[in-house]
Structure formats: structure tokens, C-alpha cells
Amino acid sequence: MLSFKVQLFSVLKSKLKADSIDLETPEGISVSEFLDLACVQYPTMEPYRRVMRLAVNQTYSEDAHILQDGDEVAIITPVSGG
């Protein structure tokens, strides 16, 4: 098993009243599987699943990318800067 501290921002941070969540995953998990699992464990996030992107080590990642132990992860909902 791998364990991640997942950073949250904006609407997810408000909904979960936390700026990060802990997530344990099997080894070899992909980005899309990771986001699915996060929504199962934290169902409050489920309505946002379709628009979530995962940043891995501060870079947007592809759905099929495999996470490694020690990766810095953050869930990015649609941004609204500017």
C-alpha cells in the first residue's frame, strides 16, 4: 500500500473543511483510479469527479500515469484566476 497526503483547494477545501486528505492506495494505481478512489472514500467530492485534474509533483498528469511513492499530489478543480 502507498499513502498520500492529497492537497485540496477552493471549493473542495470548503466542502471538506480541510486543506488536505489522507488516501491509502494499492501500488501501481493510475491517476484516474486514484481520483475514483478519493471520491469513494470522500463522497462529498463525488459531484466534482468529472472536472477534477490531478497534479502530480506540481504538474498536470494524464489519466493513465502511474503514481509513485512520495509523489506530491493535489486535486485541481476548474481554475478561476484572472
Place this chain on the structure above:
Amino acid sequence: MVADESRKRLVQLSYDRIDIPAAYQFLQTPGAGGVAVFVGTARQWTGERETLSLTYESYEPMAFKEMHRLIDTADGKWPIQRVCLLHKLGEVHPAEASVLVGVATAHRAEAFVACRFLIDQLKAQVPIWKQERLTDGQKVWVEGNYPSKSPNS
């Protein structure tokens, strides 16, 4: 303001007010024949809805990297001589600047197009979010559009 080593680009995320004259001064260079500056400001009225203020938050280390990445992309497309990308964080009141994009090029056409590219991409890709504080006391996170293109396009 501190420029990076090349003295060509200025990228900032700051809780301080955006210093527009300083940004323009940074953009000035004898080789440029045009400087395009876009300043995004907080809008008080959206239809019938009145905004008291906006509050910006960011995933700062990634936002900073994305801003540099967008400049790298723009730099590959147009002959940019100076560029700055500045975003304010924290509270912004109506009429105040929240973002500044400036580009200096030899000819105006490239300055306009590169400036437009950078603000459009910033709004789609850089992890910064705004929350609106409305007159009825509500605080609402503004959700952007989910980008249809891949982040590297």
C-alpha cells in the same frame, strides 16, 4: 521587483497590490516597437449581482511553475523581448487589478497576440481560484471552465 536571471521575464504571485508602473518599466526595452499590457480588474456588477470583493487563493508552487511554462510556450511561438505575468492573491476590491500580463515585441501584432494567449491560458491552466463576496453576505467559489485542450497544447 526581482527579475529572473535573463532579465527578460517577471513572474509574480503576491499578496501586495500589483505595481503597474513598475511592470511597465520592466517591459521597456529599446528593441521593442510595441508593448501590450492587459490588466484584469475586479468587476463590481455581474448582471444584477453585486460583488463586494474577490479573494484569490493559489497552489502557489505549481501556479508559479505553470506561469513560467506558459511563458516558455509563448516564447517559442513569438519573438518576445520582455514579458511579465503578475497575479495578486488575497482580497481584491472592485476596480483594483487582480492580474497583469505584459509583452514587449519588435512589432505590435505579436505583442497583442502573445498577450491574449497568456491571459487566456492563465485563466484555463494556472491553479488560482477566486471566491466572490456578495452583498447578501454569501461567499461563492467561482468555478472556471474545464479545459477542453490538453494542458500542454
